[in-house]
Amino acid sequence: MDTRHTPHIGEHMKQVRHVRRLSQMELSLRVGVSQRHLSFIETGRAQPSREMLLALLDALELPLSQRNELLMKAGYAPYFPATALDSADMQPVREALLQLLAAHDPNPAMVLDRQWNLVLVNRGMLALWRTLSGSDALVQAYESGTELNVLDLMLDPDGLQQLLVNRDELLEELHQRVWREVPHEPALQPRLEAFEARGAPAKRRSPHVTTTMAPPSPVLAARFRVPGVEHELAFFSMFTTFGTPHDITAASLKVEHLFPADEATRAYVRQWL
Structure with a gap:
């Protein structure tokens, strides 16, 4: 049986937040949610809705391609298209x-x-x-x-x-x-x-x-x-x-x-x- 740990979306979000050098308080204020709810998301005790996840990714100012990747990790469909320049x-x-x-x-x-x-x-x-x-x-x-x-x-x-x-x-x-x-x-x-x-x-x-x-x-x-x-x-x-x-x-x-x-x-x- 494979017992390797697969990071949940909250762990990915926490890693990104640390890279951005943002505290939970700063990110929660940017998004307009409580720090407690953000903590629950990061620890996996709460699953963010698609709208909440998009708001968090926007507040973290991630490139659109990385936002799509994290949406898919959370089980949601990609949100941002990648349209050919000559279309x-x-x-x-x-x-x-x-x-x-x-x-x-x-x-x-x-x-x-x-x-x-x-x-x-x-x-x-x-x-x-x-x-x-x-x-x-x-x-x-x-x-x-x-x-x-x-x-x-x-x-x-x-x-x-x-x-x-x-x-x-x-x-x-x-x-x-x-x-x-x-x-x-x-x-x-x-x-x-x-x-x-x-x-x-x-x-x-x-x-x-x-x-x-x-x-x-x-x-x-x-x-x-x-x-x-x-x-x-x-x-x-x-x-x-x-x-x-x-x-x-x-x-x-x-x-x-x-x-x-x-x-x-x-x-x-x-x-x-």
Whole structure:
């Protein structure tokens, strides 16, 4: 007889709450239930209704895909759909993304999913790839439908990182970002391990350790030294996401907008018009 313990939904909820560093009191206040009732749910003495579970998952701000997983663990049907981006129902979403990309030209921009896979790019990004790589290889791979991942591209020691003037600084920032995202997107774990396997630059530090250092610049810019270009090309980025997504696909998407960090880069990018 198999006597292994199978965690009930309350235990899963408690684990998530601990990861979020929320007390029972804080979570109960967010949802509007008594702390006693929440304690009963976490210990398995009470089974939450589907509506209560959805409210708890919303208060815990879990990704929609993880909310579906926990709903199924509790014996309920998934609530959030995952609609293909090219479907008719997603046409307004796709048009909004394309509008953002086109409006940002000639500055580079790209649409990424939660795992940093490339979904869409604009002409500025294609031009940047050609400039950095000196070839059409990346452009052709994208246009042929080959799956491309930004983290993989940046981790490739023979790829774009060779051109980064501030490689360690930028890759460490990406490393920290992935480390923060893994609890919400477990599929990123192999890429986090790839960052850890890179070897530790002298200034690398644990995410838990603070050190005294000079104040940072307002934004971190990726600085590239490109053969044939007299000056460095420097870009900083901003992200755009959907404010109230109710679909897993829409919730997974973010637009990364790259902006020239200096006048020389700005002038260079204008020639891509």
